[in-house]
Amino acid sequence: MLSRVANTLYWMLRYVERADNMARLIDVNEQLLLDWERLDSERLRDFWMPIVWSAGDDSLYSELYGSGHSADVIRFLTDDRRNPNSIVSCLFQARENARTVRDQLSDELWEELNSLYLFLNSSEAERMLRDDPPKYYGLIRRSVFTFQGIASSTIDRGLGWDFMDLGRHLERADKTTRFLDISTFLPPSAPMAMHWNAIVKSCGAMGAYRALHAGMVEPRKVCELLIFSRTFPRSVRYCMSRVQQSLHAISGSLMGDYSDDAERITGRVMGQLNYGVVDEFLKEGLHEALDGLQTQFNTIGEEVFESYVLMPHVIATTHPSKQSTTTMRAWQYQQEQEQQ
């Protein structure tokens, strides 16, 4: 498979996953705020800004909106094309990726993503976001589910799939850590129980949580489920084990061994997750621990690119001109710009 194609499939899934997670988060947060005492716009904003902070987009936000109202934050996260991590930006980017590798995708898969794109670009979408936000976010999430379903029933389980699955799970692991990290940024007055409820709901994990624990949602138990569960599909451990499987399927190297740094670091993270316990993890502080995971996820992403797209070991030794490498770097740089 062409390196560029593999990279594009990988990013397509990351963008779809990113958009889906943001849609969940906003939807749940909106529902939640309805339950609370009436808040003025400024206090409301305090409950929206943590989402921006946890995504690391706060400087762009203040550049565009200053302090702004809660409605501005929602806009920024949802359909502001100037924010490369807004739902709409991510889906447009995913669709652009799909367009460039259209020949690799089933018609149905392309049509689903393209239809979502056409909808988001329509005046109908604008009206729906204004008049009926739950319907708007629900429609996006449903479409993403459909996309994932079509992908899993139409895409051949070869290299292309491995790169897609890798992108999906690396992004999902990262997003789960960011959901958890929102608690770091909430105002001290925030009712914590409700907040942890929201996190569990955003991950669609309420059913799984209830099956394990009766009573109130407790932060420690939420962390245990969302970080250490071996079986819950959005837990960090589950996602990273899928990342590990994909990496080994791609390289053909044995589990327990590694052929490049992406596999090595993934293996190290898996050791931490397979044999770690939640109390130990929380000892250094939740935020610090999550930050540590996110840094490793970033490195894994970079190393995948190095091994399969840039291939300095192949290109540098055989290709006299450096131009192609520079072009690829420039392109990757552009991709990175879009993801930060």
Add this chain to the structure above:
Amino acid sequence: MNTLFDGYTPWAGYDEMFESDGSVRSCCQSLKNVFDGLSQKEFEERKAASDLYFLRQGITFNVYHDEKGTERIFPFDPVPRVLTAAEWEHLEAGLTQRIVALNLFLHDIYHEQHILNDGTIPRMYVDEAKNYRAAFRGMDVPKDIYIHICGSDLVRGADGQFYVLEDNGRCPSGASYLLENRNALKRAFPALFETSDVRPLDSYPRELLNMLRYISPVREGDPVCVLLTPGCHNSAYFEHCYLAREMGIPIVEGRDLVVVDHFVFMRTTKGLQRVDVIYRRIDDDFIDPVVFRKDSMLGVPGLMSAYRAGNVALANAVGTGVADDKVMYTFVPKMIQYYLGQDPILPNVETYLASEKQDLGYILDHLPELVVKAANESGGYGMLMGPSASKKEIEDFRAKLIEDPRNYIAQPVVSLSQSPTWTGEEMSGRHVDLRPYIIYGEDVKIVPGGLTRVALTKGSLVVNSSQGGGSKDTWVLRS
């Protein structure tokens, strides 16, 4: 019940569907019957369904200077354009003759140049042609084929005769629309196909791939063919993807390829893989920054070194642009006589060369009646439509003609045939042309039909998609 064609008046010239007395042509009777059975509402619903098909498939182009990135479909008219078996047989023979002669001509001018040496074609027309690549003279190309894929534009005049308007021998586009128009029409109006014996088109990708394999440099194993695209911002990107997928070959960008020791490789996740044949959809100018435009980011540095070494085949070959130069066009009938000893089956449109003194005089005296075209432009650009031009436009062209006569030709306005076209309110005649796609590999293969382009503005003769044209499905009947 009112039918869709009530009130339709065939045009005084040649109407593709109706005789001049208003009766339907026998080849179109069964399709008219199907349309007659539909109410306007049903018809419009089905047309809307076919539009939606194009939109959802992403068969669209971007509207420039639109920040929202609005995409539009190429307008598709559901009333097909019909060619009888006999008409097609004639076109097929004429087009085959033409592509064979064009290839013999290219081989000749890139080798001994007999046709120039004996003065059949004045040497200066080749030497000064913008797309003649003198540096490639003496180089052999696989199987001596230069133009592997040709899209020739045909028009039907008021006399019912087909004429060749131009040959596109560089990177002709539009074949995917020909295939998708058929898909869209079949979905929206299946009944049309139940009652008519229309020849299918689905062999096109297969024939294309057969041709690519045929021209591969010989080596062990299956040849690796790729389609080289300028990238996803190119307006024909949909077509590149479509054809690559239908053929089952990788679509690559310049940055995916590297040249090592005069061999071409693509960068895959498993390392470098050798490439044998490139169906390139990038013009000569951009294909290799080492040899052609230095600023091109689209091409592959060193590709020409592999090409010259015979380690990779290109379709179409480098330097074919000299043959679809609009000046060279005028000499194609001579080429046919010269190389094949035959009379041309398909005539050219009468053409005046501005570089011939006598012709230039005629052109300058008759500008308001003529169409003037720049020799190396396409897509309906660089053109003067005399009858509809303003005084200023005519004077601008007069100056250009005097300054650079080699670069211009002029033709009388051909009153292109019309075909009934849905305007949104009624059926009304619109001018059409026809672009068949000719593949030259082991044999010459022409997919039955072609892309019928339609000028959607009433009375307009410009069918190019970049100038507001649409298209139709083209039928070739079995009998």
